[in-house]
Amino acid sequence: MKALKIVPERCTGCMRCELACSYMNTGAFQPSRSVIRVSAFEGHTSYSPYTCPQCDEGWCLTACPVEAISINSAGAKNVLDAACVGCKLCTIACPYGTIFYDPDQHTAFKCDLCGGAPACVDVCPRDAILYEEAETADWVGPFSADRAHGPGGALAAGVK
Amino acid sequence: MAKRHVIVGGGTSGWNAITTIREIDRGESEIVLVSAENPYSRMVLPYYLSREIGEAHVFTASETRLEALGVETRFGRRAASLNPNDNKLILDDEEEIAYDDLLIATGSSAVRPQLPGADGANVHSFWTLDQAREVTASLKPGVRVAMVGAGFISFTILNALLKRGAELTVIEIAPRILPRMVDDTGAEIVQGWLEERGVKILAGAEITSIEDASGGGKILKLKAGADIEVDLVIMATGIKTNLEWLEGSGVEVNGGVVINDHLRSSESNIYAAGDVAEGPERVGEGKAVHATEPTAMQHGRVAGANMAGVDTAYEGSLLVNIVDVLDLEIASFGNWDDEEAEVIQAVKKDRPAYRKLLFEGGRLVGAILLGRTRDIWATNDAGMLKGLIQSGCDLSEWKEHLRSNPFDIKRAYLAVGAAETLLPETLLGRPSVPERDIAVQQ
Numbered sequence: 001m002k003a004l005k006i007v008p009e010r011c012t013g014c015m016r017c018e019l020a021c022s023y024m025n026t027g028a029f030q031p032s033r034s035v036i037r038v039s040a041f042e043g044h045t046s047y048s049p050y051t052c053p054q055c056d057e058g059w060c061l062t063a064c065p066v067e068a069i070s071i072n073s074a075g076a077k078n079v080l081d082a083a084c085v086g087c088k089l090c091t092i093a094c095p096y097g098t099i100f101y102d103p104d105q106h107t108a109f110k111c112d113l114c115g116g117a118p119a120c121v122d123v124c125p126r127d128a129i130l131y132e133e134a135e136t137a138d139w140v141g142p143f144s145a146d147r148a149h150g151p152g153g154a155l156a157a158g159v160k
Numbered sequence: 161m162a163k164r165h166v167i168v169g170g171g172t173s174g175w176n177a178i179t180t181i182r183e184i185d186r187g188e189s190e191i192v193l194v195s196a197e198n199p200y201s202r203m204v205l206p207y208y209l210s211r212e213i214g215e216a217h218v219f220t221a222s223e224t225r226l227e228a229l230g231v232e233t234r235f236g237r238r239a240a241s242l243n244p245n246d247n248k249l250i251l252d253d254e255e256e257i258a259y260d261d262l263l264i265a266t267g268s269s270a271v272r273p274q275l276p277g278a279d280g281a282n283v284h285s286f287w288t289l290d291q292a293r294e295v296t297a298s299l300k301p302g303v304r305v306a307m308v309g310a311g312f313i314s315f316t317i318l319n320a321l322l323k324r325g326a327e328l329t330v331i332e333i334a335p336r337i338l339p340r341m342v343d344d345t346g347a348e349i350v351q352g353w354l355e356e357r358g359v360k361i362l363a364g365a366e367i368t369s370i371e372d373a374s375g376g377g378k379i380l381k382l383k384a385g386a387d388i389e390v391d392l393v394i395m396a397t398g399i400k401t402n403l404e405w406l407e408g409s410g411v412e413v414n415g416g417v418v419i420n421d422h423l424r425s426s427e428s429n430i431y432a433a434g435d436v437a438e439g440p441e442r443v444g445e446g447k448a449v450h451a452t453e454p455t456a457m458q459h460g461r462v463a464g465a466n467m468a469g470v471d472t473a474y475e476g477s478l479l480v481n482i483v484d485v486l487d488l489e490i491a492s493f494g495n496w497d498d499e500e501a502e503v504i505q506a507v508k509k510d511r512p513a514y515r516k517l518l519f520e521g522g523r524l525v526g527a528i529l530l531g532r533t534r535d536i537w538a539t540n541d542a543g544m545l546k547g548l549i550q551s552g553c554d555l556s557e558w559k560e561h562l563r564s565n566p567f568d569i570k571r572a573y574l575a576v577g578a579a580e581t582l583l584p585e586t587l588l589g590r591p592s593v594p595e596r597d598i599a600v601q602q
Contacts, residue, residue: 032536039571048574055583056591062461063454065172065201066217070594085207085217091539092480092491093454095547095582097573100540103487103533106212140574147575150557 063093074116169265170195173434176460187600210320277370301325314396433459522556
């Protein structure tokens with residue numbers, strides 16, 4: 001199964017992925033409707049895109065009380081709009097924070113890998129988002145480790 | 161001879177146990193489901209009340225679907241008693257059903273305070289589908305509704321009542337609304353939001369009786385303050401676990417049926433799940449009854465796996481609740497009311513938004529989130545807060561930053577590698593399968 005692989009070190013924070021994603025999902029360029037989100041670190045000198053890792057557990061899938069989440073042909077968990085009642089159980093069940101609620105449609109929405117042709121990958125000018133045969137577990141890896149010590153990095157003790 | 165599993169209760173736990181057993185054994189065992197009601201999802205009843213969905217949308221497991229899964233049903237029947245010595249369940253019509261193992265998933269029921277008139281005409285509970293039908297039939301635009309109780313259950317149907325044109329008065333005996341879901345600060349913001357939108361709220365108000373008004377209405381008499389006249393009263397005054405039928409069975413009961421990390425009760429071939437079970441907690445070492453939908457689902461699946469012979473340990477349940485009232489999101493997680501915990505909190509000046517983070521050392525153990533639905537981050541952060549509690553990731557080095565802005569949770573989440581920590585975790589030790597894809601071997 002192919003998965004998204006994010007290489008944050010390559011990301012320039014151009015936000016094209018957010019625009020493309022929202023356009024694919026809603027027909028409009030509105031980052032608030034994007035299911036891939038770029039976070040800025042260290043005074044906007046580094047960035048990390050982040051989206052649904054299509055986890056094995058499928059916390060959203062199993063939490064849904066009306067079976068409104070299925071697995072599509074690309075292997076992505078996918079919200080079936082007609083079945084979703086908008087109860088938001090999935091949004092608190094998902095420990096990744098990657099399933100969202102649309103206040104206009106009253107339904108949940110999430111990354112469905114664009115059915116197997118993810119738009120975020122197509123538009124990324126720096127290959128910071130790849131779609132390939134990969135374990136999803138290696139994700140943001142070393143980028144995280146470098147920022148695990150708080151927004152200002154780890155401060156050495158005893159220095160006045 | 162095929163093993164016979166008996167499932168008592170057709171709610172979320174029972175249904176998840178059934179699908180999990182069938183996912184594993186593809187139909188090899190016998191399953192008997194005893195359910196007083198035709199299985200439906202309680203979680204979606206508010207949307208039936210608001211008429212956003214039809215009644216057909218609430219059902220989870222029809223007889224046809226259960227038959228296709230090779231499940232024998234006893235609908236409209238209740239468990240009367242249990243005899244673990246002979247491995248027999250006795251139903252209310254005296255039928256005896258022998259089992260190899262059994263799941264207690266009898267859930268909970270709505271309770272009303274014992275005050276004069278609490279059982280009178282036009283006084284309703286909102287817990288079962290039948291009760292939802294009664295309430296929905298009584299609603300019309302302009303109907304005056306007294307909602308007694310301002311807890312989670314009450315709040316799940318406020319939107320629906322207002323959408324159906326009700327004039328709403330909420331009466332809560334505790335000094336604040338949502339006493340078991342948010343703290344004083346949260347309650348104050350929610351109350352202000354509702355009052356600005358025309359909902360009357362009386363907290364700290366004790367009802368002494370409910371009487372009939374001339375002309376068909378109801379009058380609520382209060383210990384202090386003026387009478388309240390309405391057309392309809394809804395009692396959302398709590399629930400109790402359905403345990404009575406286990407009396408004399410010898411199964412250990414505390415606040416619920418006491419279960420271990422394999423969902424087994426004191427009898428090793430009797431399991432319990434959902435609202436009726438008192439099981440291990442995710443945060444801390446204790447056991448608790450977490451009467452929530454996510455816990456019912458997880459309990460059902462883990463119990464089902466063990467019943468099907470796949471040894472499965474449960475990490476414990478995490479209390480999570482989310483409800484929105486008139487587009488204000490209210491969510492709380494884990495030990496949000498832990499008085500021992502270190503607290504970081506902030507409210508926003510320009511809008512109703514509140515964030516509370518509770519720490520034990522570097523570990524997040526609870527949280528409260530409050531914000532407008534259209535502020536997209538309000539719901540985005542819900543999952544991440546849950547994930548940080550669940551993963552137990554060390555946030556020590558981000559704590560100072562969070563103290564200056566507890567709303568900026570996402571970067572901390574990414575930096576401590578919460579997603580990476582969580583990815584290997586599955587409830588049953590393998591990828592989940594959608595229920596609709598589960599079938600028996602022909």
